[in-house]
Amino acid sequence: MFLAATEAVTHAAEAGIAEKAWLIPLLPALSFFVILFFGKKLPKGGAESGILAVGASFALSVFVAIDWISNHAVVDQHWVWWHNGDFKITIGQHVDGLTAMMFVVVTFVSLMVHIYSTGYMHGDVRFTYFFAALSLFTASMLFMVLADNLLQLMVGWELVGLCSFMLIGHWFEEKNNSSAALKAFFTTRTGDVGLMLGIITLFFAAEHTFHIDTINKLALEHEIGHGVLVAGAVLLFLGVMGKSAQFPLHIWLPDAMAGPTPVSALIHAATMVVAGVYLVARVYGVFWEGFSIEAGGINWMALIAGITMIIAAALAFVQDDIKRVLAYSTVSQLGYMVAALSVGAWTAGVFHLFTHAFFKALLFLGSGSVIHAVHSNNMSEMGGLKKYMPTTFRTFVIGTLALAGIFPLAGFWSKDEILLGAMEGGYPYILILGLIGAFMTACYMGRCVFLTFFGEYRGHGHPHESPRSMTVPLILLAIPSVGIGLINATAFGIDNFTRWVAFHVPDVHEFHLEHHEFNPVLAIASLGVALAGLATAAMVYYWQTVPAGLRGATDRGGLRSLKTLLIEKYYLDHLFVDGVVGFIKGPLARATYWTNQKIIDGIVNAVGAGTRIIGRFTYDVLDQKGVDGIVNGIGVSASETGGVLRLVQSGRVQQYALMLFAAVGLLGLALIFFT
Amino acid sequence: MPVTQYMLLSAFLFCTGVYGVLARRNGVLVLMSIELMLNAVNINLVAFSAQLNDAAGQVFALFVIAIAAAEVGVGLAIVLLIYRNRVGVNLDEIDLMKG
Numbered sequence: 001m002f003l004a005a006t007e008a009v010t011h012a013a014e015a016g017i018a019e020k021a022w023l024i025p026l027l028p029a030l031s032f033f034v035i036l037f038f039g040k041k042l043p044k045g046g047a048e049s050g051i052l053a054v055g056a057s058f059a060l061s062v063f064v065a066i067d068w069i070s071n072h073a074v075v076d077q078h079w080v081w082w083h084n085g086d087f088k089i090t091i092g093q094h095v096d097g098l099t100a101m102m103f104v105v106v107t108f109v110s111l112m113v114h115i116y117s118t119g120y121m122h123g124d125v126r127f128t129y130f131f132a133a134l135s136l137f138t139a140s141m142l143f144m145v146l147a148d149n150l151l152q153l154m155v156g157w158e159l160v161g162l163c164s165f166m167l168i169g170h171w172f173e174e175k176n177n178s179s180a181a182l183k184a185f186f187t188t189r190t191g192d193v194g195l196m197l198g199i200i201t202l203f204f205a206a207e208h209t210f211h212i213d214t215i216n217k218l219a220l221e222h223e224i225g226h227g228v229l230v231a232g233a234v235l236l237f238l239g240v241m242g243k244s245a246q247f248p249l250h251i252w253l254p255d256a257m258a259g260p261t262p263v264s265a266l267i268h269a270a271t272m273v274v275a276g277v278y279l280v281a282r283v284y285g286v287f288w289e290g291f292s293i294e295a296g297g298i299n300w301m302a303l304i305a306g307i308t309m310i311i312a313a314a315l316a317f318v319q320d321d322i323k324r325v326l327a328y329s330t331v332s333q334l335g336y337m338v339a340a341l342s343v344g345a346w347t348a349g350v351f352h353l354f355t356h357a358f359f360k361a362l363l364f365l366g367s368g369s370v371i372h373a374v375h376s377n378n379m380s381e382m383g384g385l386k387k388y389m390p391t392t393f394r395t396f397v398i399g400t401l402a403l404a405g406i407f408p409l410a411g412f413w414s415k416d417e418i419l420l421g422a423m424e425g426g427y428p429y430i431l432i433l434g435l436i437g438a439f440m441t442a443c444y445m446g447r448c449v450f451l452t453f454f455g456e457y458r459g460h461g462h463p464h465e466s467p468r469s470m471t472v473p474l475i476l477l478a479i480p481s482v483g484i485g486l487i488n489a490t491a492f493g494i495d496n497f498t499r500w501v502a503f504h505v506p507d508v509h510e511f512h513l514e515h516h517e518f519n520p521v522l523a524i525a526s527l528g529v530a531l532a533g534l535a536t537a538a539m540v541y542y543w544q545t546v547p548a549g550l551r552g553a554t555d556r557g558g559l560r561s562l563k564t565l566l567i568e569k570y571y572l573d574h575l576f577v578d579g580v581v582g583f584i585k586g587p588l589a590r591a592t593y594w595t596n597q598k599i600i601d602g603i604v605n606a607v608g609a610g611t612r613i614i615g616r617f618t619y620d621v622l623d624q625k626g627v628d629g630i631v632n633g634i635g636v637s638a639s640e641t642g643g644v645l646r647l648v649q650s651g652r653v654q655q656y657a658l659m660l661f662a663a664v665g666l667l668g669l670a671l672i673f674f675t
Numbered sequence: 676m677p678v679t680q681y682m683l684l685s686a687f688l689f690c691t692g693v694y695g696v697l698a699r700r701n702g703v704l705v706l707m708s709i710e711l712m713l714n715a716v717n718i719n720l721v722a723f724s725a726q727l728n729d730a731a732g733q734v735f736a737l738f739v740i741a742i743a744a745a746e747v748g749v750g751l752a753i754v755l756l757i758y759r760n761r762v763g764v765n766l767d768e769i770d771l772m773k774g
Binding site for chain 2: 653658
């Protein structure tokens with residue numbers, strides 16, 4: 001086992017249950033193997049194993065979180081994984097507020113998704129396989145969150161990528177679905193190249209260590225050169241852009257809707273896409289110094305995040321597929337999270353990750369419930385579902401209001417803090433983009449709700465409310481979507497989340513992130529734009545009272561080209577497919593082919609010919625003449641010697657005796673003469 | 676009586692034996708010549724035993740006599756068998772061991 005040597009560092013005397021945090025990823029991992037080997041034989045096809053393991057992990061996570069809140073004891077342990085000469089590669093666990101928060105979010109959402117999937121995936125051809133992948137997905141994410149070093153984090157990161165590939169392509173019989181899975185895999189992979197290079201850069205910059213706390217400490221104390229930090233931060237951010245779907249690598253996320261809806265919920269809320277945000281939050285020292293966040297103004301990360309917020313929100317307006325609306329909404333919200341981190345509002349970014357997980361999971365599961373009822377993803381075939389599906393309707397509206405940032409639901413508090421951070425941190429353009437984004441978010445979500453649940457039913461068949469296994473998770477997710485924001489209700493002087501989850505590097509004292517006072521004007525402004533967005537949506541899609549001048553405006557002039565641009569997703573897919581992939585397929589492939597034919601084949605042929613010559617020489621000279629010659633020579637000489645000696649052996653006893661006596665006589669003479 | 680007398684007798688007997696072994700054609704005679712050589716050695720052993728006043732020489736002589744008896748027994752048996760099979764004990768004709 002790798003537990004060859006234990007080096008435990010616990011910063012407080014008592015760490016209690018937090019030291020057992022490694023059990024949290026282990027249980028779903030065990031469940032994965034149980035389902036894999038015995039799933040088909042279990043009465044519920046493996047689902048019970050997954051639910052049990054994730055449920056136990058959730059309970060443990062809650063205990064770890066309670067332990068953290070009461071003790072604030074950081075656990076930082078590692079064990080030697082393998083030796084490489086004198087260098088030790090370690091595997092470890094690092095438990096602090098951020099880890100505990102992620103544990104709770106991931107296991108809770110995963111548990112809801114597991115329960116929901118028993119209803120949604122009922123009767124699926126690969127039911128067991130689906131639950132195995134779901135368990136592994138959860139375990140990978142938890143493993144990544146637990147990591148105390150970047151190498152382990154990358155292992156978890158890549159496992160998450162693999163599982164998302166497996167799950168997006170769950171119904172791989174259809175070409176579109178397997179293509180979407182490949183697209184997700186390759187796009188995130190493009191970013192992962194940056195991640196890997198970034199980790200290597202930081203490894204050498206930080207005196208040969210992968211340990212995250214150490215890297216943060218060295219970065220914040222200016223022990224690492226600024227140039228190297230910039231390179232490291234940019235490279236790591238490439239990985240974040242891929243994983244957390246930042247512009248322009250966001251293109252895979254909407255296509256990832258090809259997977260079953262519970263998977264979409266898991267990918268968008270708790271695992272996969274928040275991995276990138278988590279990475280930034282975890283290695284924040286590098287980003288803080290690398291992008292000079294404190295200085296304000298324009299930095300690359302803030303710019304990308306700002307663009308992502310707006311362009312994704314704009315794309316959500318032209319989608320007919322309800323899941324794609326939510327997908328672009330996720331991209332936009334990830335933009336908010338990264339923007340918060342890029343303006344120095346660490347807590348706000350992490351808090352938004354926390355609240356967003358609940359209401360986005362709720363929205364996805366709600367959309368899944370709708371799709372389950374009408375057997376279509378398209379909003380043009382829905383409408384009027386309010387009276388058929390009351391539970392789904394109510395919870396979906398709660399999710400929408402939370403996402404839109406309506407007081408006092410969860411999204412309001414976190415979004416408000418992001419905007420506050422942008423304003424106070426010296427990033428006015430993020431503030432403006434954030435407010436525009438908030439308006440757009442409320443507007444497209446309003447459109448989504450009105451098209452789905454109001455008006456007349458436009459689809460076929462008879463929609464029905466989903467089974468209890470699906471509605472119960474909706475209700476359970478609706479509760480935190482309403483109330484969880486109140487744990488950091490700064491307007492009422494409550495700042496529990498800020499105290500519980502903080503960016504802290506041991507032994508670095510001069511670094512403090514600022515926490516800003518609640519700003520009522522800003523809060524009212526953000527609430528105002530959200531309400532305005534909802535009102536606009538209601539006007540267009542509910543009352544359908546568009547002013548006469550604007551009626552049909554989207555089919556005329558400039559707005560029409562804008563609409564086309566949006567429907568074509570800014571032509572990014574064309575750019576990537578025709579530009580990047582086309583380039584690779586065309587000249588690059590030809591160049592590679594030429595290199596292959598002329599150079600590599602030449603080398604191979606030369607090596608072949610050379611080998612033949614050497615072989616011929618070996619056969620003719622060394623083997624036939626040398627080795628065989630020696631062997632034959634020994635044989636022949638033995639035969640010749642025998643031929644001579646057989647003359648002596650006459651068979652006559654007296655002749656032998658003569659020789660004997662002659663020899664004795666000669667010896668006697670020799671004795672006389674030489675002594 | 677000086678020991679040289681015995682040594683001369685012994686040398687004479689030994690040489691007679693060597694001649695008999697090398698020159699005679701008859702297998703029986705060759706065996707007898709071997710006996711002569713052994714007894715020549717025995718004379719030497721006994722003479723020096725008396726000269727040096729050491730009983731070891733006489734003990735050796737007794738051993739040699741015993742072994743010579745056994746050797747003659749085996750040798751005569753072989754000669755007898757050869758005579759039966761080949762009707763003659765001319766050593767020049769016996770070359771079964773020729774390589």
